[in-house]
Amino acid sequence: MHYDVMLDGKTRRFEIERVGDDHVRVVVDGGEPIVVERRALGGGMSLVVDGKSYDAGVVRREAGWDVHLLGVQHSVEVVDPRKKALRLAGGAGEGKLKSSMPGRVVSILVEEGAQVEKGQAIIIIEAMKMENEVKAPVAGTVSGIQVTAGQAVDAGGLLLTITPIQAE
Numbered sequence: 427m428h429y430d431v432m433l434d435g436k437t438r439r440f441e442i443e444r445v446g447d448d449h450v451r452v453v454v455d456g457g458e459p460i461v462v463e464r465r466a467l468g469g470g471m472s473l474v475v476d477g478k479s480y481d482a483g484v485v486r487r488e489a490g491w492d493v494h495l496l497g498v499q500h501s502v503e504v505v506d507p508r509k510k511a512l513r514l515a516g517g518a519g520e521g522k523l524k525s526s527m528p529g530r531v532v533s534i535l536v537e538e539g540a541q542v543e544k545g546q547a548i549i550i551i552e553a554m555k556m557e558n559e560v561k562a563p564v565a566g567t568v569s570g571i572q573v574t575a576g577q578a579v580d581a582g583g584l585l586l587t588i589t590p591i592q593a594e
Contacts, residue, residue: 431502431504432490435501438454449461470482470484480496483495522586523584523587523588524583527581530578531574531575531578533550535547535548535549536548537568538569539568542567545562547559548586549586562588564588566589566590569587569589570586571586571587573585
């Protein structure tokens with residue numbers, strides 16, 4: 427399984443595959459594979475790599491974990507691929523919302539001409555058997571709606587256009 431992980435503020439690509447009850451094969455950023463044995467330890471875990479044992483303290487927080495390893499605290503957050511895809515669908519502030527994955531429009535929460543705020547939910551799309559809120563990438567006026575409720579959408583298809591509010 428592939429994961430994008432924010433590790434101390436930097437996005438890293440992890441490939442993790444279970445190879446036994448307590449063993450996983452880990453590849454970080456396409457590097458060499460490492461087999462890691464995991465053992466639960468009270469409030470943390472023991473990781474065995476190449477015969478060496480490392481104790482790791484793990485503390486759950488709202489957006490991820492704080493991991494203490496070899497005396498250093500690391501901030502770890504697994505990036506939800508659906509949220510990442512929906513965030514990227516927003517067009518990076520251009521005011522054009524595009525579908526990042528195939529799905530079905532469940533509902534449109536705004537009308538053409540409506541004023542919207544950045545981050546406001548404006549469309550609900552069902553993708554991968556989950557309903558996902560698509561949020562406005564910019565504050566502005568809805569200037570075009572290119573889809574209807576119930577419509578199937580392809581990845582990259584234009585959903586809606588927002589004319590951004592111009593700073594005065």
